[in-house]
Amino acid sequence: MDLRTVLVVGTGLIGTSTALALRKRGVRVLLADRDPGAVRLARELGAGEEWFPEGEQAGERPERADLAIIAVPPAHVATELLALQRIGAARFYTDVASVKAEPIHRAAQLGCDLTSYVASHPLAGREKSGPGAAREDLFLGRPWALCPTDESDPEARAAVLRMIELCGANPVEVTAVDHDRAVAVVSHAPHVAASAVAARLADATDVALGLAGQGVRDVTRIAGSDPGLWLGILQGNASPVAEVLEAVASDLADAANALRALAEGDGTATDEITQLLKRGVAGHDRIPGKHGGPAPAYAVVQVFVGDRPGQLARLFQVCDEVGVNVEDVRLEHAPGLPLGIAEVSVEPDAAVTLTKALHERGWQVP
Numbered sequence: 001m002d003l004r005t006v007l008v009v010g011t012g013l014i015g016t017s018t019a020l021a022l023r024k025r026g027v028r029v030l031l032a033d034r035d036p037g038a039v040r041l042a043r044e045l046g047a048g049e050e051w052f053p054e055g056e057q058a059g060e061r062p063e064r065a066d067l068a069i070i071a072v073p074p075a076h077v078a079t080e081l082l083a084l085q086r087i088g089a090a091r092f093y094t095d096v097a098s099v100k101a102e103p104i105h106r107a108a109q110l111g112c113d114l115t116s117y118v119a120s121h122p123l124a125g126r127e128k129s130g131p132g133a134a135r136e137d138l139f140l141g142r143p144w145a146l147c148p149t150d151e152s153d154p155e156a157r158a159a160v161l162r163m164i165e166l167c168g169a170n171p172v173e174v175t176a177v178d179h180d181r182a183v184a185v186v187s188h189a190p191h192v193a194a195s196a197v198a199a200r201l202a203d204a205t206d207v208a209l210g211l212a213g214q215g216v217r218d219v220t221r222i223a224g225s226d227p228g229l230w231l232g233i234l235q236g237n238a239s240p241v242a243e244v245l246e247a248v249a250s251d252l253a254d255a256a257n258a259l260r261a262l263a264e265g266d267g268t269a270t271d272e273i274t275q276l277l278k279r280g281v282a283g284h285d286r287i288p289g290k291h292g293g294p295a296p297a298y299a300v301v302q303v304f305v306g307d308r309p310g311q312l313a314r315l316f317q318v319c320d321e322v323g324v325n326v327e328d329v330r331l332e333h334a335p336g337l338p339l340g341i342a343e344v345s346v347e348p349d350a351a352v353t354l355t356k357a358l359h360e361r362g363w364q365v366p
């Protein structure tokens with residue numbers, strides 16, 4: 001299936017990232033958003049050209065795209081789909097909303113044409129919104145769910161598969177109901193849990209915040225996301241998310257009770273806590289790695305870096321010189337000190353080479 005022209009409706013984080021990825025693969029991209037500033041910025045970022053729907057530009061017929069990608073909040077997907085289908089904006093349609101059953105159900109209720117529509121959802125994103133946060137490589141190697149229904153035309157499915165492929169993502173075909181149950185576990189409930197942990201920090205003391213390390217940053221990163229967007233996501237998947245949160249809340253309550261017992265001298269309560277921690281390790285170990293397979297066991301080389309411009313570039317230069325590929329990098333800042341620790345993840349075999357090279361060049365490797 002050839003995608004020559006794609007229309008992106010909603011030029012925020014996901015719409016603009018998709019547009020940038022498609023542009024890079026030579027697709028012509030038309031952009032629309034109810035916020036003119038969002039379209040302007042997406043255009044300036046090189047995501048495509050502005051789309052003028054029927055009647056807005058005198059004498060011009062609207063151009064019919066091969067595929068329209070609806071990248072707006074979940075509650076607006078079905079109404080946008082209907083409006084676009086009414087003017088024949090595209091041959092096929094998809095959306096990228098984080099929930100799937102509810103928008104499909106609503107589209108059916110509104111009388112949308114379900115043959116030309118295959119709902120989808122990239123499992124990649126950021127805690128930031130808007131076109132300014134978009135990245136053309138956001139979807140590389142990431143899962144991208146697609147949920148054809150019995151009514152979906154095979155050609156519509158092929159068009160959506162082609163879009164996913166062009167964005168460099170891995171298609172995962174799943175029913176809308178199974179999708180929603182799955183993302184409740186791997187995305188939506190974790191988001192609420194992160195918010196609950198981060199909410200503890202709102203009135204934490206300055207001393208506590210001054211001692212914050214990478215752990216709390218990891219656990220709360222997604223809590224910085226747009227609450228309006230997330231309310232819509234949680235509303236659209238309320239029961240499956242509630243079910244997972246009830247299980248998490250039960251584990252947390254048991255852990256708190258065990259710790260109370262421990263504080264009162266009941267040493268046997270350690271068993272319960274150990275069991276939870278071990279179940280946590282088992283669950284964490286099951287998360288696939290960045291390319292979709294089992295998580296690779298990278299070695300982490302720690303190195304002190306001064307908080308000055310150019311230090312990371314120098315560090316990467318050393319990696320380059322000794323032919324070591326950087327799989328991941330994480331910076332931990334030491335509060336109040338003019339230095340931090342870079343944690344460079346590399347293939348296990350490369351760790352010794354890199355550590356030796358850093359030592360030789362005068363880097364402090366703890």
Ligand SMILES: NC(=O)C1=CN([C@@H]2O[C@H](COP(=O)(O)OP(=O)(O)OC[C@H]3O[C@@H](n4cnc5c(N)ncnc54)[C@H](O)[C@@H]3O)[C@@H](O)[C@H]2O)C=CC1
Nearest residue numbers: 010012013014034035038072073074097098125126129130
């Ligand atoms: N934020 C994330 O990490 C991810 C979000 N998603 C889904 O992608 C969709 C978009 O989310 P983001 O790009 O993060 O949000 P965003 O807030 O960055 O962008 C949404 C854009 O849609 C526009 N918009 C809203 N209603 C509209 C309408 N009726 N017609 C035209 N434009 C409209 C807004 O003006 C805004 O520019 C949502 O459905 C979300 O569930 C999917 C994967 C990841």
Ligand SMILES: O=C(O)C(=O)Cc1ccc(O)cc1
Nearest residue numbers: 098122123124125126127222
């Ligand atoms: O920021 C991250 O790492 C995310 O995982 C973001 C995200 C948010 C919503 C989705 O539907 C999918 C992914």
